Amino acid sequence: MRYPLFRFAAFLLACVWPLYWLAQAVLDALGPDPGKVLVDRMGQGALVMLLVTLCMTPLQKLTGWSGWIVVRRQLGLWCFAYVLMHLCAYLFFILGLDWGQLGVELRKRPYIIVGSLALVGLLALAVTSNRYSQRRLGARWKKLHQLVYVILGLGLLHFLWIVRADLKEWTVYAVIGGLLMLLRVPSIEKRIPRLGGRKRVSVTKVSN
Numbered sequence: 001m002r003y004p005l006f007r008f009a010a011f012l013l014a015c016v017w018p019l020y021w022l023a024q025a026v027l028d029a030l031g032p033d034p035g036k037v038l039v040d041r042m043g044q045g046a047l048v049m050l051l052v053t054l055c056m057t058p059l060q061k062l063t064g065w066s067g068w069i070v071v072r073r074q075l076g077l078w079c080f081a082y083v084l085m086h087l088c089a090y091l092f093f094i095l096g097l098d099w100g101q102l103g104v105e106l107r108k109r110p111y112i113i114v115g116s117l118a119l120v121g122l123l124a125l126a127v128t129s130n131r132y133s134q135r136r137l138g139a140r141w142k143k144l145h146q147l148v149y150v151i152l153g154l155g156l157l158h159f160l161w162i163v164r165a166d167l168k169e170w171t172v173y174a175v176i177g178g179l180l181m182l183l184r185v186p187s188i189e190k191r192i193p194r195l196g197g198r199k200r201v202s203v204t205k206v207s208n
């Protein structure tokens, strides 16, 4: 296994946040509506994880270090895990597991449909993120995983629908997401300077 310490650091950094929020909830430190705070924090955590995952390829190009690509899959799976926790927190704390209310909720909060589409996209990426699927799908794997940019767009739309007027936080995420998308445009990607002295490696060939 390559870069075990770096992998472990990424693992710790990703799992410490949900544990911290859960501890805060247990200690009654999340205010009068801890369930809603948990839903929001897990949602923002998912968006941050998605953006961090998308930083890995440009960082590899910039530094020439393949460690970034080695943790990329793990971070993507963490993003999926955060979305699942976000969904569970919503079903438990906001819906109260009252399935009969789901139809009313979807009419009241149509942005949930947008979030659900993003979740389905993330599920497709998560189940095909292993090396077996990569080998089986060949060139189609790369195409399928470009879906991540659609998922980012859906996540941002979902968030925008919720914040509406207070756009400060949303704008920060949208600008970072927009820059990361620009960096994948081939003519711009080619111009990323290389700071590291090591040879460039193919980002799809590096083992996950």
Ligand code: HEM
Pocket: 039, 040, 041, 043, 044, 046, 047, 050, 083, 086, 087, 090, 094, 109, 112, 114, 115, 116, 117, 118, 119, 155, 158, 159, 162
């Ligand atoms: C089945 C899927 C999803 C459901 C049911 C869902 C539901 C919700 C709900 C109920 C809220 C709280 C809205 C409010 O403040 O009243 C929320 C907020 C949020 N969700 Fe989702 N969501 C889903 C998927 C996603 C995905 C895929 C992402 C990102 C990749 C995401 C990111 C966010 C963010 C950033 C917020 C705002 C947090 C804040 O206000 O601080 N959600 N979501």
